[in-house]
Amino acid sequence: MKKVILGIVVIVLVCVIGGAVYRQQGVTQASTAAMRTVTDSTGTKVQIPMHPKRVVFLNVSNMDLYVTAGGTAAIAGKPTSHAMSPELQKAVAQVPEVGIIHSPNVEKIISLKPDLVVGINVPFHNQIRKTLQDNGIPLYINSLDNYEDTIKTLQFFGSLTGDEKGTQEKIKAIDAKCHAVETLKNGRASPKTLIIFSSPASNNMATANSFSGDVLRRMGGTNIADFDASLSAPYVPLSMEYVVKQNPDIIFIISMGTSAQMNDEFRHQMQVASSWRQVKAVRDHRIYELPMDLFTVNPGSRIGDAMLYMAHCLYGRGESS
Structure with a gap:
């Protein structure tokens, strides 16, 4: 009888352990499938979610483009800034602030439990990369120095929000307006x-x-x-x-x-x-x-x-x- 009970216990343990291993493998596979590796503006390779659910922004420009790409609902933190358009202020009115661009509040950022933080290529953003990394939070540095950067960023953010089609339409509208404005210089x-x-x-x-x-x-x-x-x-x-x-x-x-x-x-x-x-x-x-x-x-x-x-x-x- 003891042997039978022992045998049953062994079988149960094997099933439990096997199930746990299977579930862990499933989680790992799911996590791998849900992530992507990208290279940011500093040349650093960063593993980020395919479609982030909670994004903290350290500067206004990137946040504006993420909103344009249909990602408003995923914004978990915003910079303290007076350089926002009225439309952007309204869109992120309820989003908590994480400090001015020159001095992001790392403790506040971590407390918001983001799955992605986006900043620009300045020392005070690069310096917090390790702290964020130690807390399992990826930092993506994205520079916006010219028109081409703006368009490339919109395309990338559209892939993160999953709204590639809508974002492409907005890119066409922005591109058309900019090219129309450029004609004002003709002959001047x-x-x-x-x-x-x-x-x-x-x-x-x-x-x-x-x-x-x-x-x-x-x-x-x-x-x-x-x-x-x-x-x-x-x-x-x-x-x-x-x-x-x-x-x-x-x-x-x-x-x-x-x-x-x-x-x-x-x-x-x-x-x-x-x-x-x-x-x-x-x-x-x-x-x-x-x-x-x-x-x-x-x-x-x-x-x-x-x-x-x-x-x-x-x-x-x-x-x-």
Whole structure:
């Protein structure tokens, strides 16, 4: 009798263990089938879900494009930012914040239990990769420096949300608008332009390797920062001597974290300082402040609006100082 009972126990144990192994294999196979390996903008290979269910965004531009690709319901965390369009603010109104772009709150991010975090290629995003990885959370770094990046990102996000068809239709609409805006430069003179990226810490010139510089190039403007081949970074220190020498026809100002009072003081300095008064753009009152939500960061799906705004300034339809 004992042998019979022992035999039954052994059989039961084998079945239980075998079932557990089978279930574990099934989970592993399911997990493998539900994941994909991608290479992000830093060249890092990252394993992410095929269709993420909880995504935390560290910057507005990527989040805007994910919403455009039909992924609003999957957004679990958003950056603290004033650079959102009213439509985007409404779409993510109930989503918890995870800190400003320069200082993401890692503890908050982890507490939201995301299956994917998306940021941009800046030190303060790259630095949290290991901490997230230690908590089983993949970080995908996605740069948005130009129009091509925007379109590629939309295609990729469409594959993540599963709405490839709807996303492709939106890409066609964005592409059509941008190409229509580009025709506004046809037959027009190419004005020499300075783009100033202004922050409380410093003032820099934007080159063609920045988003605003790429828009200027597409709209037929000539960026004086590109006259010097050694200036290859997206933003380089503003040199008054260089500006006077190049004598731009137009000046664009993009404010990043500066107060209205600081902006007014900067513009006033342009009008009274002898060095600035040598510049044609200042003498002709062709100084334009570019909207924060369109130019401080890549505006994502609103890239056509950014191009149109700049075109109007370049070719006589913008509001000047």
